Amino acid sequence: MNNIIVRETSSEIRAIARNALRGSWPMVVVGYFVYYVMTSTIPALLAMLLPSASMYYYNEILEQNIALSYVANLYTTILIGAFTLGLCSFMLAFFRKKDINPGYIFNGFEYFIKAFGLMIVVGFFTFLWSLLFLVPGIIAAVRYSQAFYVLADHPEKGIMECMNETKYLMNGNKSKFFCLCLSFIGWLILAAIPGTFIPYTFFNSGIMGIILTVIFDIPNMFVMAYLYTARTAFYDLVTGNLVAKPQFSEDNYNF
Numbered sequence: 551m552n553n554i555i556v557r558e559t560s561s562e563i564r565a566i567a568r569n570a571l572r573g574s575w576p577m578v579v580v581g582y583f584v585y586y587v588m589t590s591t592i593p594a595l596l597a598m599l600l601p602s603a604s605m606y607y608y609n610e611i612l613e614q615n616i617a618l619s620y621v622a623n624l625y626t627t628i629l630i631g632a633f634t635l636g637l638c639s640f641m642l643a644f645f646r647k648k649d650i651n652p653g654y655i656f657n658g659f660e661y662f663i664k665a666f667g668l669m670i671v672v673g674f675f676t677f678l679w680s681l682l683f684l685v686p687g688i689i690a691a692v693r694y695s696q697a698f699y700v701l702a703d704h705p706e707k708g709i710m711e712c713m714n715e716t717k718y719l720m721n722g723n724k725s726k727f728f729c730l731c732l733s734f735i736g737w738l739i740l741a742a743i744p745g746t747f748i749p750y751t752f753f754n755s756g757i758m759g760i761i762l763t764v765i766f767d768i769p770n771m772f773v774m775a776y777l778y779t780a781r782t783a784f785y786d787l788v789t790g791n792l793v794a795k796p797q798f799s800e801d802n803y804n805f
Contacts (some may be wrong), residue, residue, distance in 0.1 A: 554786045555722045560733040563787070570645055576777045584655045585637045585770060587764075591628060593622035594760050615776055631669030632658035637699040638702035641782040646791070657702075664701060667709045671696055675713075692724045693717055699785040719788045734777050739753035741769035 558566075571578060592733040598619045619696040635658030658665045672694045680687030696716040699708060707715070720727065786792035 552790070553718065553721055554790050556726045556784065558787060560726075560730045563780050563783050564733065564776075565729055566783045566792075567776060570783065571776065571779055572645060574644065574648065575772070575775070577652070578779065579771050581640045581644070581650065581652040581655060582637070582771050582778065584652045585633055585640075586767065586774075589626065590767075591760060591764060593626050594763070595757075596622040596625055598756055608700060611622065628666065631665035632656075632662050633669075634669065634698050635659065635661060635702055636700045636766055637666040637778070641778050642699070642702055642785075645730070645779060645782045645786065647698045652707075661701065663706050664705070665698075668697055668701055671709055671713060674697055688728070689724060691797055693720050693730050695727060695781075696785055697722060698787070699727055699782070703785075703789075707724050710773065727784060730780060734773065734780075735774070737773045738770070741773045746767060 556563075589632045621763075633655065636655040637658075640652070640654035640656040642652065643654055676687060676694060679690035694713065694716050696719050697712045700715045702714040704712075745763075783792065
């Protein structure tokens with residue numbers, strides 16, 4: 551495998567993503583919504599329904615006790631790998647074949663052990679680098695960012711093969727990927743604005759708080775669908791599956 555250096559700018563990659571999303575926004579957002587519910591809403595429900603299985607710590611900024619659910623944390627730790635793999639499978643199927651099936655979010659359970667192991671290994675190595683300082687931790691997170699895409703694309707590969715391949719793919723491409731992700735900061739901040747008009751106590755008020763959180767996260771879901779489409783485009787560029795520069799300009803797609 552030749553080491554491919556991505557030459558496209560962040561603007562061009564975002565343009566590729568928007569072109570792919572044309573006419574498909576609703577279903578891609580639905581796919582991300584399924585991932586969001588399984589990885590965020592359900593843990594929140596578990597923390598609410600099983601308060602006896604929670605520990606509390608005092609948050610000096612919020613001046614109140616915050617619950618950390620053991621059950622919710624266990625759920626997330628065990629299943630986040632499978633859902634992350636499923637999200638990558640969903641995005642690859644959409645981006646390459648316009649095959650939009652939110653059910654693909656659950657595809658990761660077919661390779662549950664690998665997905666769980668890969669999440670542990672990625673987290674472990676990222677944590678080790680983070681011990682040196684913040685910057686090495688960020689670099690490590692970027693270096694291993696393609697691991698789940700590799701596994702989704704080649705489920706026959708082992709955990710360490712995925713780790714080695716993501717390191718190889720990101721050789722010379724780390725700054726490009728980091729800048730691509732950073733270019734979404736403005737959209738993420740904009741999507742978070744609606745929630746700032748609601749007092750924090752409303753979001754921390756049982757089932758109504760969970761419902762409000764989901765509602766006010768809808769703008770963020772659109773941004774995340776956009777971001778993950780761009781990340782998928784980046785993966786196909788860095789692997790050579792997508793080689794042509796976009797035949798359209800930023801001026802044609804102001805978004």
